Every structure is written in structure tokens, then in C-alpha cells.
Amino acid sequence: MYYCVVNPSAKSGTGIRLWKTFERKFHERGLEYRVVYTNGPGHAIKIVKKLTECVDTAELPLKLVVLGGDGTLNEVISGIRDFDQILLGYLPVGSSNDFARDLSLSSDPEKIMDQILDGKEVRRMDIGRLHYNSETHTLSRLHDQDRSDTRMFDVSAGIGFDAAVCEQALASGTKNFLNRIGMGKLTYGAIAVHQLLSADKIACDIELDGVQTLHLDHFLFAAVMVHKYEGGGFCFSPNADASDGLFDLCIIGDMSVPKMFMALPFAYVGKHYGIKGVYHYTARHVRIHTMLPLWVHTDGEVSMKSDCISLDCLPHRLILMM
Numbered sequence: 001m002y003y004c005v006v007n008p009s010a011k012s013g014t015g016i017r018l019w020k021t022f023e024r025k026f027h028e029r030g031l032e033y034r035v036v037y038t039n040g041p042g043h044a045i046k047i048v049k050k051l052t053e054c055v056d057t058a059e060l061p062l063k064l065v066v067l068g069g070d071g072t073l074n075e076v077i078s079g080i081r082d083f084d085q086i087l088l089g090y091l092p093v094g095s096s097n098d099f100a101r102d103l104s105l106s107s108d109p110e111k112i113m114d115q116i117l118d119g120k121e122v123r124r125m126d127i128g129r130l131h132y133n134s135e136t137h138t139l140s141r142l143h144d145q146d147r148s149d150t151r152m153f154d155v156s157a158g159i160g161f162d163a164a165v166c167e168q169a170l171a172s173g174t175k176n177f178l179n180r181i182g183m184g185k186l187t188y189g190a191i192a193v194h195q196l197l198s199a200d201k202i203a204c205d206i207e208l209d210g211v212q213t214l215h216l217d218h219f220l221f222a223a224v225m226v227h228k229y230e231g232g233g234f235c236f237s238p239n240a241d242a243s244d245g246l247f248d249l250c251i252i253g254d255m256s257v258p259k260m261f262m263a264l265p266f267a268y269v270g271k272h273y274g275i276k277g278v279y280h281y282t283a284r285h286v287r288i289h290t291m292l293p294l295w296v297h298t299d300g301e302v303s304m305k306s307d308c309i310s311l312d313c314l315p316h317r318l319i320l321m322m
Contacts, residue, residue, distance in 0.1 A: 001059055002026070002033040002089075002117075003051055005044055005076055007068030010093040018093055019067055022113050029117060033065075041301075044072055048079030052086070060085045063321070065116060069094020070155055074299035077127060077318065078152045089116035089321040095232065096300060099155050102227035102242065103322075116321050124316040125242045126226050128153045128298075133308035136293045140167050140302040153298035154318060156230040156237075157311060159288055160221030161199050161252070163295035165191045165231060167302040192231070196260050202291040206251060208283040216253035220260065223250045224286055224311050228270070230300070235270030239280075245315035247286060251279040286311040 008016035019035070026033045038044045048064070055062050064086055066076050073090055080086055091112050092100035106112050115121070132149045139147075151157075158166075168191045204219030223230060225237035225248045240248035255263070255277030266272040273280050293305035 002031060002063045002065055004033055004035040004065045004067065005038065005047055005072070006035055007038045007044070007072040007093070010068045010072065011095060015068060015093045018091065018109055021110065022065075022067065022091065025110075025113055025117060031117065038068070038072065038075075042075065044068075044075035045079040048076050049081070052079070052081045061087050061319075063087050063089065065089040065091070067091045067093055070096055070099055070299045071301050073099060074151075074153060074155075074301050077154055078148075078298075080152075083127075083317045083319065087119075087122065087319055087321050091116070096230075098229040098231070098233070099227060099299075101229050101233060102155075102240075103320075105322075119321055121322045123243075123320045123322055125154070125318045125320060126245060127314050127317045128157055128224065128226055128247065129312045129314055130157045130296070130298055131310045131312075132296070132304070132306050133287075133310055134293075134306050136305045136307075138293065138305040140170065140295075140304065147303055151298045151301075151303070153226070155227050155299045156223055156225045157296070157298045157309075158221055158223045158230070159290065159296045159306070159309060160204075160219060160294045161192075161195055162221045162223055162231060162236075163297035163302055164195050164199065166297040166300045167295045168195065169300075170302060192264065193261075196257060196264070200292070200294075201253070202294075204253065204288065204290045206249075207287040207289075208249075208281055209285050212281075214251065214279060214281070216251070218254050219290060220252040220255065222252075222286075222288055225250065226313070234268050236267055236272075237280075238270030238273075243316060245313060246282045246284055247311065247313050249279075249281040249283065249286065251281070253277060253279070284313045 201218035206214045223236045225240045228240045236250040237248035289308045293307040
């Protein structure tokens with residue numbers, strides 16, 4: 001039995017069209033499946049929590065297939081109780097698809113579908129867990145009504161500029177329009193320029209594995225990466241390894257606005273290290289405290305602002321059917 005979580009509105013309706021193709025393959029192979037469609041922020045978390053709590057132990061490991069973007073995948077892993085009992089299949093249908101980009105998944109959706117159903121290969125990968133040590137009443141325009149102080153992530157988490165870009169993109173009519181014409185990735189670049197001009201640069205302390213602290217007087221953002229890419233293809237962490245048990249951190253601060261604009265195109269191709277004000281670290285445990293609350297994201301999903309978060313890398317927790 002395959003349990004399928006489908007975001008029908010992913011990439012402005014591409015999700016439902018691809019699901020019809022996938023559904024045909026289940027019929028052709030004579031495979032049993034059940035499908036649930038998501039209907040808004042937080043729904044996939046509820047679906048997966050209920051499913052993993054009620055599944056018959058005789059069905060374990062449970063084959064869970066996700067059809068949607070990075071945000072849908074984020075909600076699914078945030079709902080999983082026991083990762084050792086889940087085999088996850090993922091068909092990327094989003095405007096950024098950073099998880100799929102780093103794994104070099106095929107650009108042919110039908111090939112990915114066949115690989116999932118063939119079940120010949122699995123890969124174990126790290127995931128991250130973010131805990132809000134403080135919460136605010138400043139909520140994202142598309143926040144989940146049932147907020148949690150802990151959130152999982154498989155691509156990246158961040159606080160500051162990159163999260164502010166995600167928050168604006170989530171509610172952007174421009175993103176929906178560009179998705180319809182196949183240019184959704186441009187959303188993030190346009191919003192990034194606006195956020196660079198308006199971002200507040202405040203003091204920040206970043207603690208790494210409890211032994212090293214970086215202080216910045218003018219902090220812009222920290223991207224805590226499991227994979228190499230975020231924000232629709234920005235290669236913030238070209239050295240990230242999704243199975244080494246460590247986060248790869250890209251931290252920006254103490255940098256003028258003109259220099260930020262200069263660094264942005266270099267960051268897209270992963271050539272930004274070496275620019276003064278760009279900091280690179282690896283760590284398993286990270287704690288970030290900012291002078292004022294800033295937007296926080298997990299895999300591009302934004303719930304609220306915070307001035308103190310903790311992040312832990314969970315090695316080899318995700319089992320992916322490829």
C-alpha cells in the first residue's frame with residue numbers, strides 16, 4: 001500500500017495534473033494506494049500525524065509518497081513520528097525545488113514516478129530540527145493556525161533576510177503569475193532585491209556546538225543548510241553534504257548594501273565565500289540570538305518572528321525512495 005499526499009495547487013495547478021499521470025501508473029502496475037489532497041497551510045502535517053499514529057504495524061515500513069513543492073515536503077516530515085518506519089517518495093512540483101536540485105533528480109516526472117514505484121534504491125539523509133526558544137505575535141500572512149514551537153526541515157532553515165524573502169514570496173501574487181508561465185524562480189530574485197534595500201541590520205550572536213560564538217554588530221541573515229541550495233537555486237552552501245551529520249552555515253553580516261548587491265549573484269553560483277562579511281561554518285548544534293525578532297523559515301515555510309532559535313542536525317534520519 002502506498003499513501004500519497006498531494007498538493008493539487010502546487011505550481012499553480014501542475015500538482016493535480018501530474019497526480020493524474022501518477023495515479024494511472026498505480027493502476028497499470030496493480031498497486032494499492034490511498035490519496036489525500038492538502039487544502040492549506042499545515043494540512044499535510046495533520047494528515048501525516050494521523051496516518052502514522054493509526055497505521056497497522058503489519059504495513060510497516062509505511063510507503064509515503066509526496067507530490068508538491070519544498071513546502072509540502074517540509075510539512076510531511078514535520079508530521080512524521082518515527083522516521084525509521086517511513087519510506088518516503090518525493091515528486092517535486094514547486095517553484096523552487098531546491099531539495100530535488102541538490103539530489104539531481106530527473107527533470108522527467110514520469111521517470112521519478114517509475115523510480116519510486118520500482119523501489120530499487122533508498123538513500124538515508126540528514127534532516128534538521130528547529131526549536132523556537134521565543135515566540136512573537138507577529139505571524140506570517142500564510143501561517144498555520146496550529147503553530148508548534150518545533151519544526152523539522154530537510155533543505156534549510158534561516159533567520160533574517162532569507163526568511164523575509166520567503167515570507168513575502170508566500171503571499172505574492174507575482175509568484176502565482178510567474179508560476180503559470182513557468183518562471184516562478186524569478187519571484188525570489190525580485191523580492192530579494194527589495195528586502196536587501198529595506199532589511200534591518202541588527203546585532204546577533206551565533207553559538208556553534210556550544211563552544212564557539214560569532215558576534216555580528218550588523219547581522220543580515222543566517223542560512224542553516226542541510227543541502228546546497230535554497231530560495232529557488234541560490235547555492236548558499238556549495239560544500240553542504242546531506243549525509244555528513246553536520247549543518248553547513250552561510251552567515252552574512254557587517255556588510256554595506258552595495259556590497260550585498262555585489263555578493264548576491266556570486267551566491268547564486270556558490271562563489272560568495274571569500275567576500276568580506278560572508279562567514280562559513282559547519283556545526284551539529286546551532287543557537288541564534290538576535291537583538292530584535294526577525295522572520296524565521298524552515299524550507300521556505302514561515303510561521304512567525306523570533307529572536308532566539310536552536311537548531312539540531314539529525315543524522316541519516318530520512319529514508320528516501322529514489
